[in-house]
Amino acid sequence: KAGVTQTPRYLIKTRGQQVTLSCSPISGHRSVSWYQQTPGQGLQFLFEYFSETQRNKGNFPGRFSGRQFSNSRSEMNVSTLELGDSALYLCASSYNSGSAEAFFGQGTRLTVV
């Protein structure tokens, strides 16, 4: 069974640009959650999508957005990048919304210069 796939693995962007990250969940899983991981703040919840609907949202500015497609694949977008957006972005896949069994991808390492 294939795991959670995140693309790309690494990204370097310039301040002010925008970026789109992609996450393909485990087959059959309908919930995708996104997290930002930094050394100072640890893992912080961004948002969760279930059946193409945003179910929950963390405390991040509106520059962070996401969506989910009918095949459960999800994308997150960050507009007007700031240096502080440099982080490891992780997505987690689970069968149902709010499930204790969440499986993470390898993450996308975003560096903003």
Place this chain on the structure above:
Amino acid sequence: QKEVEQDPGPLSVPEGAIVSLNCTYSNSAFQYFMWYRQYSRKGPELLMYTYSSGNKEDGRFTAQVDKSSKYISLFIRDSQPSDSATYLCAMIGISSGSARQLTFGSGTQLTVLP
């Protein structure tokens, strides 16, 4: 104050030692308690989860939850150098609101010395 507090370590132990990792939390809405292991440059890997209070064992790993004290632990027996990683506790509740998302501790960095 963070909802989930975890001692960041670092923690170094000799091979074969018993390791104890702990987290405390403040939100009584949390019902499921998870432990993840994260190797450098990798995503977190789910080790085990428990529901409500009690113990759960899986091989060399034992998870304990004490909801009355809002305290959870992970014990690793016969620790191996391959256990060297960052261990993250996480919690979730099925009610609505902020508890309905995984909330993580800051992680404890563990090194098992051969």
